Amino acid sequence: MARVRAGSNGSSRDQRGGDGFWDRPMLINLLADVLLLAGGVLLAWAATVALQRLPVLPLKQLLVATPLDHVSRAQIEHTARNALSGNFFTVNLESARNAFERMPWVRSATLRRVWPDGIELTLEEHRAAARWTPLEGEPRLVNQRGEVFFAASGEALPVFAGPEGSAARVLERYREFGAGLAASGRRPVAIHLSAREAWQLKLDDGVVLELGRDEPKHPLAERVHRFASHYAAAASAAAGRLPGIAVVDMRYPNGFALRASKS
Numbered sequence: 058m059a060r061v062r063a064g065s066n067g068s069s070r071d072q073r074g075g076d077g078f079w080d081r082p083m084l085i086n087l088l089a090d091v092l093l094l095a096g097g098v099l100l101a102w103a104a105t106v107a108l109q110r111l112p113v114l115p116l117k118q119l120l121v122a123t124p125l126d127h128v129s130r131a132q133i134e135h136t137a138r139n140a141l142s143g144n145f146f147t148v149n150l151e152s153a154r155n156a157f158e159r160m161p162w163v164r165s166a167t168l169r170r171v172w173p174d175g176i177e178l179t180l181e182e183h184r185a186a187a188r189w190t191p192l193e194g195e196p197r198l199v200n201q202r203g204e205v206f207f208a209a210s211g212e213a214l215p216v217f218a219g220p221e222g223s224a225a226r227v228l229e230r231y232r233e234f235g236a237g238l239a240a241s242g243r244r245p246v247a248i249h250l251s252a253r254e255a256w257q258l259k260l261d262d263g264v265v266l267e268l269g270r271d272e273p274k275h276p277l278a279e280r281v282h283r284f285a286s287h288y289a290a291a292a293s294a295a296a297g298r299l300p301g302i303a304v305v306d307m308r309y310p311n312g313f314a315l316r317a318s319k320s
Contacts, residue, residue, distance in 0.1 A: 114145035117174040127162035127182055127208070136160055145174060161208045164200065185210055186228055190218045203228040219250035226250070230277070234258060237281035241288060269308035280307040291315065 119137050140156035141148055150168045157166035157180065167179040183200040185208075191197065196209045199217055203225025217227045231248050238244060238260070247259035256277060258266040266284060271277045284307055292302055295315055303318035 114173055116141055116143075116145060116148060116176060118176075120171060120175055120177045122177050122179045123181070125180060125182060128160060128180060132160055133157075133178070141176060145170060145172070148176065150176075162206075164204075164206070183208065185212060185214060187215045187217045187231065189224060199224045199228055215245060216247040218248075220252055223250055230256065233278065234281055237278060238285055241285040243285075264302055265304045267304060267306045267308055275310050280313075283307065284313065288313075 119133070119141065121133065136156050137153075140153040143149065148170075150170075153176075154166050154168055157163060157168070157178065162182050163180055164183045165181045169177050171177050183198065183204070183206050185198045186201050186203075187199045188210075189197040189199050189205050195207055197205050198208050198210060198214070199205055205224045215231065217224065217231070219227050227248055227250055230250075231245060234245050234248070243260045243262060243264075245258045246261050249257040251257075254270050256268040256271070258268060260266065266281075268277050268280050284305060288305065291313070292315070295302070299315060299317040301318040302315050304316035306314040306316065
């Protein structure tokens with residue numbers, strides 16, 4: 058009886074041994090594939106690290122592809138020294154683009170590699186249309202797209218003021234009012250939009266137009282047209298009675314009122 062039990066146990070061990078890992082070719086092949094893939098990944102990573110550390114294909118030139126009016130060569134060189142690190146393959150163009158776009162007067166920047174050792178830089182500058190309300194003493198301008206940006210300019214520009222985020226609307230109205238005033242020979246030099254949506258213009262002769270709020274029955278364009286058509290005659294008629302006209306109140310539905318200057 059003892060010999061029978063011993064023989065039975067030995068047969069079970071042999072059977073279990075036959076089901077082991079080394080008796081399964083599919084598992085062995087799968088493991089080999091995984092190890093081969095991992096080895097390839099590690100080899101590629103090691104090659105990348107080595108390439109980054111080796112002084113191969115260093116960047117030698119920055120090519121500025123666009124003519125510039127406001128951004129100086131010194132500003133570009135300073136930004137490039139801090140933003141363009143690595144070699145031809147490893148330089149981070151996205152990070153460099155962000156650095157160039159933080160420069161004053163730069164609206165957008167584009168960079169591309171130029172084989173074998175260069176970077177081409179394309180800059181779009183802001184085109185100033187007006188000055189915007191100062192924010193804590195920092196000069197701000199409005200570009201031709203109605204976007205506010207931080208920069209200083211000595212150019213003669215109209216002055217805009219209004220709630221934050223309204224620059225594009227103010228620019229659109231400024232162009233509309235300018236076209237409407239052309240017949241009078243006057244042009245706006247400042248425009249203000251109040252928090253209550255009331256509009257005020259200052260003209261190049263110093264006269265202020267109180268236009269008020271835009272209304273469907275009495276739109277702003279109609280008020281500007283009324284001023285352009287009738288102001289000269291009204292001012293001439295009032296010349297003997299008013300020492301000078303400071304404000305023209307256009308908020309009346311069918312006319313306007315003249316307010317004399319204090320001096």
